[in-house]
Amino acid sequence: MTRIFNFAAGPSAMPLPVLEQAASEMTDWHGVGYSILEMSHRSKEFMGIYGETVEMLRELYGIPEEYEVMFVQGGGHLQFAMIPLNFAVGGIGNYAVDGVWSRKAFNEAQKIGEAAEVACTELRAPRQDELAVTDGAAYLYYCSNETVNGIRYWYRPEVNVPLIADMSSDFLSQPVDISKYGLIFAGAQKNFGPAGLTVVIARKDLLGRAESTTPTMLDYQTYANFESMYNTPPTFAIYISHLVCKWLLAEGGVKEMERRSILKSQKIYDAIDNSDGFYYNNIEKRSRSRMNVVFNLKNEELNQLFIEEALQKGLANIKGHRIVGGMRASLYNAVSVEAAEALADYMKAFAERHS
Numbered sequence: 490m491t492r493i494f495n496f497a498a499g500p501s502a503m504p505l506p507v508l509e510q511a512a513s514e515m516t517d518w519h520g521v522g523y524s525i526l527e528m529s530h531r532s533k534e535f536m537g538i539y540g541e542t543v544e545m546l547r548e549l550y551g552i553p554e555e556y557e558v559m560f561v562q563g564g565g566h567l568q569f570a571m572i573p574l575n576f577a578v579g580g581i582g583n584y585a586v587d588g589v590w591s592r593k594a595f596n597e598a599q600k601i602g603e604a605a606e607v608a609c610t611e612l613r614a615p616r617q618d619e620l621a622v623t624d625g626a627a628y629l630y631y632c633s634n635e636t637v638n639g640i641r642y643w644y645r646p647e648v649n650v651p652l653i654a655d656m657s658s659d660f661l662s663q664p665v666d667i668s669k670y671g672l673i674f675a676g677a678q679k680n681f682g683p684a685g686l687t688v689v690i691a692r693k694d695l696l697g698r699a700e701s702t703t704p705t706m707l708d709y710q711t712y713a714n715f716e717s718m719y720n721t722p723p724t725f726a727i728y729i730s731h732l733v734c735k736w737l738l739a740e741g742g743v744k745e746m747e748r749r750s751i752l753k754s755q756k757i758y759d760a761i762d763n764s765d766g767f768y769y770n771n772i773e774k775r776s777r778s779r780m781n782v783v784f785n786l787k788n789e790e791l792n793q794l795f796i797e798e799a800l801q802k803g804l805a806n807i808k809g810h811r812i813v814g815g816m817r818a819s820l821y822n823a824v825s826v827e828a829a830e831a832l833a834d835y836m837k838a839f840a841e842r843h844s
């Protein structure tokens with residue numbers, strides 16, 4: 490078996506024990522004689538997997554009883570629409586924009602109802618004093634980690650309206666006090682499981698406020714009423730996420746993931762900052778993402794060679810997003826400290842050879 494270090498931004502690296510267990514159970518799940526892929530979502534076996542996944546998520550984040558855990562399809566993009574459809578009724582969706590994904594969410598909200606951009610920053614997350622919500626604000630929306638731009642909030646915004654966060658790319662990577670949020674959501678395909686599954690954790694008393702004309706599948710209340718099984722849920726994706734949750738708990742949970750991400754990202758940022766300008770990262774230091782380290786080579790002509798030689802060394806998918814160019818190393822939970830070390834060593838050696 491040859492597995493190389495995978496720094497993809499999502500879908501991205503999965504824990505090897507999860508892949509191995511899924512492979513071993515692929516044709517016969519726990520002796521039932523068929524696979525998860527062939528199992529009814531209403532079977533007691535699958536309901537068991539579903540229930541345990543929710544329970545493990547509750548344990549990992551300490552999710553209070555007053556919060557619903559829902560599994561939705563349609564990715565982060567559908568959340569951009571569902572949030573204003575469910576929460577901006579009669580109010581104004583307030584958005585803090587600091588990168589590609591919060592910009593897209595704001596644009597979508599403007600199509601649906603009233604939306605206001607309360608902050609707009611580049612190369613950094615807005616500060617708390619820049620987040621003044623408007624009169625009639627229904628919520629404040631922000632993206633805790635901008636995957637493309639490599640920007641994170643180093644703090645949790647405090648506002649007197651429900652706080653809504655896109656945590657797609659830093660989900661389960663650090664402790665989060667869920668009780669301070671109205672809703673958080675995350676596409677699974679970075680830190681939780683396969684693409685096709687989106688987790689939504691929302692305060693129960695905020696649900697059920699959508700207009701009566703809202704399509705059934707776009708109303709969070711439907712998911713709450715039917716345990717996310719009004720329609721057929723993405724069963725295989727939920728099953729894999731179940732294995733990921735087990736792995737996370739065995740590894741020490743979100744506190745341990747936070748410790749590792751600080752360590753991993755520091756290795757790459759050190760390689761950048763100690764390169765005498767060979768590499769650079771323009772993000773304000775406290776806003777630097779721990780999940781997606783974005784950097785550039787001063788000499789852009791070396792970009793292609795940098796990517797090719799990295800791959801030869803078993804370091805894959807470090808090309809930056811097409812919108813910002815340069816490089817991006819995504820350091821999600823399944824990316825080991827060893828992988829980050831290998832990339833940092835390669836960066837140092839490459840800079841020495843080409844300086």
Ligand SMILES: Cc1ncc(COP(=O)(O)O)c(C=O)c1O
Binds near residue numbers: 632
């Ligand atoms: C932070 C963030 N939000 C939203 C999205 C969009 O997710 P999806 O492609 O699942 O719609 C992404 C995708 O990478 C993301 O990184």
